[in-house]
Amino acid sequence: MQLSKTFYALAAVAALASPALAADNMQGITATTIKIGNLGPFSGDAAVFNPLNFGPEAYLRYINDKGGIHGRKFETVFADSACNEAKGIAAAKKLIYEDKVFMIMGNPCSGVAMAIKPMLEQEGIPWMGPAANPKLTRPTSPAMFHTTYTGIESGEAMAGFALSNPAIKKIAIVEHSNDWAHGYCNPASDFIKKNGGEVLTRIAMERGSTDGTTQALQVKTLGAQAVLGCLYQPELIILLRDLQKFGVAATVVGALGADFDQTVQQVNSPAAVRDKFFQPYQFKAKIGTPALKEFEDMFVKYLKKDELPKAGPPTNFYYFGVPVGIVTVEGFRRAGPSPSREKWIAAIESIKDFDTGVLADTVTFSKDKHVGVSRMYAVGLDKDGKQTVYTAWGKPLPE
Amino acid sequence: MLAVLPQLIVSGIATGMLYALIALSVTVGYRATTVVNFGHGDLVMAGAYATFVFVGSGLPFAPALILALASLFLFGVLTQRVFMQPIINGPHLSLAMMALAIGYAVRGGARLEWGSEVVILGRPYDQGAFMVGSVVLTMDDLVISGFVVALLLTLAIVFHITPIGRLIQAVFQSQRGAALVGLNVHAFHGMMWGAGAALGAAGGVLLGLLVPLSPDLGVYTLIRGFAAMTLGGFGSPFGAVVGGIVLGMMEKLLGFYVSTVFIDITAYLVTILVLLIRPSGLFGQRATVRI
Numbered sequence: 001m002q003l004s005k006t007f008y009a010l011a012a013v014a015a016l017a018s019p020a021l022a023a024d025n026m027q028g029i030t031a032t033t034i035k036i037g038n039l040g041p042f043s044g045d046a047a048v049f050n051p052l053n054f055g056p057e058a059y060l061r062y063i064n065d066k067g068g069i070h071g072r073k074f075e076t077v078f079a080d081s082a083c084n085e086a087k088g089i090a091a092a093k094k095l096i097y098e099d100k101v102f103m104i105m106g107n108p109c110s111g112v113a114m115a116i117k118p119m120l121e122q123e124g125i126p127w128m129g130p131a132a133n134p135k136l137t138r139p140t141s142p143a144m145f146h147t148t149y150t151g152i153e154s155g156e157a158m159a160g161f162a163l164s165n166p167a168i169k170k171i172a173i174v175e176h177s178n179d180w181a182h183g184y185c186n187p188a189s190d191f192i193k194k195n196g197g198e199v200l201t202r203i204a205m206e207r208g209s210t211d212g213t214t215q216a217l218q219v220k221t222l223g224a225q226a227v228l229g230c231l232y233q234p235e236l237i238i239l240l241r242d243l244q245k246f247g248v249a250a251t252v253v254g255a256l257g258a259d260f261d262q263t264v265q266q267v268n269s270p271a272a273v274r275d276k277f278f279q280p281y282q283f284k285a286k287i288g289t290p291a292l293k294e295f296e297d298m299f300v301k302y303l304k305k306d307e308l309p310k311a312g313p314p315t316n317f318y319y320f321g322v323p324v325g326i327v328t329v330e331g332f333r334r335a336g337p338s339p340s341r342e343k344w345i346a347a348i349e350s351i352k353d354f355d356t357g358v359l360a361d362t363v364t365f366s367k368d369k370h371v372g373v374s375r376m377y378a379v380g381l382d383k384d385g386k387q388t389v390y391t392a393w394g395k396p397l398p399e
Numbered sequence: 400m401l402a403v404l405p406q407l408i409v410s411g412i413a414t415g416m417l418y419a420l421i422a423l424s425v426t427v428g429y430r431a432t433t434v435v436n437f438g439h440g441d442l443v444m445a446g447a448y449a450t451f452v453f454v455g456s457g458l459p460f461a462p463a464l465i466l467a468l469a470s471l472f473l474f475g476v477l478t479q480r481v482f483m484q485p486i487i488n489g490p491h492l493s494l495a496m497m498a499l500a501i502g503y504a505v506r507g508g509a510r511l512e513w514g515s516e517v518v519i520l521g522r523p524y525d526q527g528a529f530m531v532g533s534v535v536l537t538m539d540d541l542v543i544s545g546f547v548v549a550l551l552l553t554l555a556i557v558f559h560i561t562p563i564g565r566l567i568q569a570v571f572q573s574q575r576g577a578a579l580v581g582l583n584v585h586a587f588h589g590m591m592w593g594a595g596a597a598l599g600a601a602g603g604v605l606l607g608l609l610v611p612l613s614p615d616l617g618v619y620t621l622i623r624g625f626a627a628m629t630l631g632g633f634g635s636p637f638g639a640v641v642g643g644i645v646l647g648m649m650e651k652l653l654g655f656y657v658s659t660v661f662i663d664i665t666a667y668l669v670t671i672l673v674l675l676i677r678p679s680g681l682f683g684q685r686a687t688v689r690i
Contacts, residue, residue: 045510045514045614047510047514048517204660204662205659205662208615208620209610209619209663210610210619211410213406213651214654217403217406234517234613237611246535247535262517265519266519268519269526309516
C-alpha cells in the first residue's frame with residue numbers, strides 16, 4: 001500500500017513535469033497566427049543555399065496575402081545556422097525555447113539538420129526541409145518529413161540517367177569527402193552496381209580546389225564513359241572545365257549542390273556542357289515555361305530585394321524550396337481550425353498523390369514513409385544548346 | 400600511367416606559380432615587419448572582388464586590375480598604420496591575432512554582399528588551349544606563369560639591386576638599427592604591408608580567372624602559400640617561388656599516382672616534414688624570431 005502511494009505520487013510528479021520538458025503541442029499557435037521557424041545558412045560559406053529558405057517563405061507570404069489558413073496567418077522567425085552544427089543547434093534552441101515556434105521549416109544543411117534532430121525528437125517539434133541527408137527521415141522520425149528529394153532519390157536519379165544511355169557502363173565518381181557528397185554518391189554507386197554498370201573509381205575533389213587536372217586525367221586514363229560529380233558548384237565548374245581542357249568526352253551528371261543555369265553560364269564554354277553535362281531535375285517542367293510561371297511571379301512579388309538574386313530571375317533553389325512551404329501549408333489546411341502537432345503530423349501522413357504544382361513527382365506520405373517524392377527527370381543542354389528536360393537519355397519531356 | 404607525367408608536371412608548375420605568388424606576397428610583408436599576416440588570404444580574396452566590382456562598374460579589365468591593386472595597397476598601408484602599428488611592440492601573438500581578426504572582418508564584409516551567390520570574374524582574353532607535344536597548355540597557364548615570372552624578376556631587381564631592397568634587408572635584420580640610421584621604420588612597415596596586400600590581391604585576381612569567386616576564396620590558397628613559404632624558407636622570396644612550384648607539382652603527382660586525397664593534404668604534410676627535418680626550408684636562413 002505504501003509502495004502504491006509512492007508510485008502514484010511519482011507518477012503525478014512525472015505527469016506534471018512532462019509538459020515542461022516537451023514543447024506544448026499547441027506551441028506557436030494563437031487565434032490569429034502560426035509561428036514558423038525558418039532555419040538556414042543566412043551567413044557563412046554556404047549562404048548560397050539560402051534561396052531554399054526563401055522559396056517556402058514566399059509561399060507563406062502568398063498564403064498570408066490570400067487570408068491565411070483557417071483565419072490564421074503565418075509568422076516567420078528566421079534563424080541563422082551558417083550551415084554550422086554548433087550555430088545551428090543554438091539557433092534551433094532559440095526558435096524552440098525562446099521564440100516558441102510550432103515547427104521548423106527550411107534547413108537546407110544536412111549537418112545542421114542531423115545535429116538538431118535529437119532535440120526536435122525530444123521536443124516533438126515538426127520539421128519539413130530540403131536537407132538531403134536520407135538519415136533524417138529513414139527510418140521514419142515521428143515529426144520529420146522530406147517533401148523534397150533526399151540523397152538517395154537524387155543519387156539514384158544521377159546513376160539512372162547515366163545508365164539510361166545504353167553506351168554507358170563504366171562510370172567514375174568524383175566527390176567531396178563529406179556526408180553531403182556521400183549521401184548522393186553512395187546510393188548512386190549502389191545503383192550502378194545493381195544495374196549492370198561498373199564504378200571504375202571514386203576520387204576526391206575537395207572544397208576550395210583550384211584545379212581539376214588530376215581528377216580529369218584519372219577519368220581519361222581509366223576510360224570512364226560517364227562521371228558522377230557529387231560536388232558543390234565551384235568545384236563542379238572546375239571539373240567540367242578541366243575535363244574539357246583534356247578532351248575527356250565523358251558525360252557528366254552533377255548532384256544538386258549546384259544550380260544548373262549558373263553552372264552552365266559560369267563554365268562559359270558551350271563545348272564543355274552541351275549534350276554533356278546533366279543534373280537530376282526536380283521539377284515538372286522547365287523553369288521559365290508557363291507551367292512554372294506562377295511561382296516565378298510569386299517569388300518576385302513576395303520576396304524582398306535582398307532575398308532575391310542580385311541579377312536575373314529566381315534560380316533553381318527557389319523552386320526547390322517552395323514545396324516545403326506548400327506541403328507545410330497543406331498540413332495546416334488538413335489539420336483543421338484547431339491545429340496541434342499531432343493533428344498536423346496526422347494531416348501530413350494523410351497526403352496521397354498531392355500535386356505541388358512544381359515537383360516532377362506527386363507527394364505521398366504515410367505513417368511509415370516520410371519521404372514524399374521519388375521520381376526525378378534530368379536537365380541538360382541538347383546539341384543545339386537548348387535547355388531540355390529529359391525523362392531518360394535521349395527522351396525529352398514533352399513541353 | 401607514365402604518359403601523363405609531363406602533363407602533371409606542367410600543370411603542377413602552373414598551379415604552383417599561383418601558390419608562389421601568394422607565398423611571395425606574404426614574404427614581402429614578413430621581411431619588412433617580421434610579422435606573418437595570418438589574415439592575408441582574405442586580402443587575396445578582396446583583390447579578386449575589388450577587380451570584379453571595378454569591371455562590373457564598366458571599366459576594362461586592365462584599369463580595373465590596377466585600381467584594385469592600388470585599393471588593396473592603400474588598404475594594406477592603412478591597416479598597418481591604424482591596427483598593427485599601435486601594438487607593434489607587443490607580443491607577436493597579439494600581432495598575429497590582429498592580422499587574423501582583420502582578415503575575418505574583411506571576409507565578413509564580403510559575405511554580406513556576396514555570401515549568397517557564386518560570381519565569376521571573367522577572363523579578359525580567350526581561353527584557348529594549345530598542344531605542346533602531348534601536353535595541353537591553356538592561356539590561363541601562360542598568363543599566370545608569365546605574370547608571376549615577371550613579378551619575380553621585378554622583385555628580384557628591387558630586393559637585390561635597388562636601394563629599397565637594401566632598406567628592406569636592413570629592417571629585416573634589425574629594426575632598431577635601421578631606425579638609428581634615420582630610416583622611418585613605421586612608414587616603411589606601412590608601405591611594405593601595402594605592397595604585400597597588393598601582391599596578394601594580384602594572386603587573388605589570377606585565382607579568380609580560374610575559379611568562381613567566393614568569400615572563402617583565399618582561405619584554401621593561403622595554407623598552400625604558407626606551406627610554400629615553409630618549404631622555400633621563411634623570408635626568402637626566391638624560396639617562396641621554388642616552394643610554390645614544388646608544392647604544386649607534388650600535389651599533382653601524389654594526387655594522381657597515390658590518391659586524390661593527397662591533393663588536399665600535401666600542403667600540411669610538407670609543412671610538418673619541413674619543420675621536422677629542415678626548419679629553415681630550402682633557402683631560408685637560420686634565425687630566431689619571436690612569433
